[in-house]
Amino acid sequence: MDENKVYDEALDEDDLVLTLEMEDGTTEDCIVLAIFPMDDKQYIALTPVEQADSEEGDIYLYGYTEDEEGNPILSDIEDDDEFEAVCDRFDEVCDEEDFEEL
Secondary structure, three states, X not given: OOOEEOEEEEEEOOEEEEEEEOOOXXXXXXXXXXXXXXXXXXXXXXXXXXXXXXXXXXXXXXXXXXXXXXXXXXXXXOOHHHHHHHHHHHHHHHHHHHHHHO
16 A cells, blocks of 8 residues: 555544555555654554454554645555564554553
């Protein structure tokens, strides 16, 4: 999926849902878990709506930007080292959020 646009929908007032258009033409509704910075770039973490309550659901990580109208644009993270660093940063973001909830 290269720089695919995604479209917002409201699942409920607390969740932001984006519909991903996959390479095979199918779509998947995903809940935004986090948008976070790393090395002067923004990244987004998503999970499929049907897996949102599962502790072992899929998590999708993408580069994140917005067009001039504020619509989100996702891009694949193609570099393995960058992807590993983004995974580590997302883990840190999750740990920070868990700590703040306590």
